[in-house]
Amino acid sequence: MFTKNIVIVDDEPITRKGIQRTLESWSNGEFMIHIAESGEEVLRIAEEKKIHILLSDIRMPEMTGLQLLKNLKAKRMSPVVIVISAYSEFEYAQEALRLGVVNYLLKPVGKKKLIEAIEAAVQVMEKQQRVGMIEKVVDEKIINANAKMNSTKDTIRLAITYIDRHLKDELTQKNVAAHVHLNPSYFSVLFKEQVNLTFSEYVTRRRIQRAKELMISTNLTVNEVAYEVGYKTSKYFIKLFKEIEGVTPSTYRKTNNEGIF
Numbered sequence: 001m002f003t004k005n006i007v008i009v010d011d012e013p014i015t016r017k018g019i020q021r022t023l024e025s026w027s028n029g030e031f032m033i034h035i036a037e038s039g040e041e042v043l044r045i046a047e048e049k050k051i052h053i054l055l056s057d058i059r060m061p062e063m064t065g066l067q068l069l070k071n072l073k074a075k076r077m078s079p080v081v082i083v084i085s086a087y088s089e090f091e092y093a094q095e096a097l098r099l100g101v102v103n104y105l106l107k108p109v110g111k112k113k114l115i116e117a118i119e120a121a122v123q124v125m126e127k128q129q130r131v132g133m134i135e136k137v138v139d140e141k142i143i144n145a146n147a148k149m150n151s152t153k154d155t156i157r158l159a160i161t162y163i164d165r166h167l168k169d170e171l172t173q174k175n176v177a178a179h180v181h182l183n184p185s186y187f188s189v190l191f192k193e194q195v196n197l198t199f200s201e202y203v204t205r206r207r208i209q210r211a212k213e214l215m216i217s218t219n220l221t222v223n224e225v226a227y228e229v230g231y232k233t234s235k236y237f238i239k240l241f242k243e244i245e246g247v248t249p250s251t252y253r254k255t256n257n258e259g260i261f
Helices: 013-027 039-048 065-074 090-098 111-137 140-147 154-165 173-179 184-195 199-217 222-228 234-245 249-260
Strands: 004-009 031-036 053-057 080-085 103-106
Touching: 004 013, 004 039, 013 031, 013 111, 031 039, 039 053, 039 065, 053 065, 053 111, 065 080, 065 090, 080 090, 080 111, 090 103, 103 111, 111 199, 140 199, 154 173, 154 184, 154 199, 173 184, 173 199, 184 199, 199 222, 199 234, 199 249, 222 234, 222 249, 234 249
Parallel strands: 004 031, 004 053, 053 080, 080 103
Antiparallel strands: none
């Protein structure tokens, strides 16, 4: 899987290093824990790697924590943010919440409270990643087909469920028709009528959709992804992928990983 990054920014060395030690012990290698002493340093880090979770002090010289969040937002960077501050003024909390901060902790922060806040932030991050992935892999024709499911005959719903569960296997119109106890010719007509896609179009688009999920959520090679979605040769898989998406699987991965991981 791809490395996830937590950045701690605080102008007090003892504070940031103490938080770093706590989180390194907690993360068990799942996250890289980075430290920064200023907002400017965070912006430099953000240019080089995606920041998934940011713990930021409010009061820092030159650039405050709130100014840092505004700068990240202006650059279309949206880490999950926890603010840590020695100040409890209400206006700081209000402004932090407006900027999308998920938690506001007062110094000194105990280990238990810190870890609870981080674990809640991880849940928010994972939800954002799921939403981001759905947006990136969505296929409007598959969405429209699934939207029709309520008005689709039970046999076609069963066929679609079977297809979705067996994308890795050989899928022919004949064997899927047999699974739902229909004549292949009648099944073909009924499928097109109910789904607005031919059987072959649906299977291909559903396989490519699954391939996109794997390309941006795993480190599987293109060959391995092709195999996982039912293609014995990557050459044919790449050809189909490019026909539907307009780019090769490798280009798709490079372009879309940046926005999620």
